[in-house]
Amino acid sequence: MREFTLTEDYIELLKLLKLLRIAQTGGHAKIIVENGEVIRNGEPEYRKRAKLIKGDVIEVSGDQIKIV
Template sequence: METIILRGEYIKLGQALKAAGMVESGVEAKEVIQEGLVMVNGETDTRRGRKLYGGDIVLFDGEEIRIEG
């Protein structure tokens, strides 16, 4: 499990995937999110700009990202 510690109030979903090293670019992040391959807190989310806050959990390709604020 990867942990991202927030610097501000939130991080966007696409940025979180890049920061965790799960995708290599914003374009790749957009593609996997729009294809419905990413879950946030147990639900599929297709919005690249989805704001993630402390306590949120992202699941992609069998790996988990925990957001800490």
């Protein structure tokens, strides 16, 4: 499991996918989310601009990312 340290109150899902290079572009990040490939805390997350906060666990492409 990877960890991502927040420097603000939250990070938007699309930004996280781009920052961690899970998605190559913003368009690619949108497709990943729209296709239901992102799991947030055990539930599918379809909101591209979902605000991720400390304690959230994201699963995408076999990777788990914990927001700390």
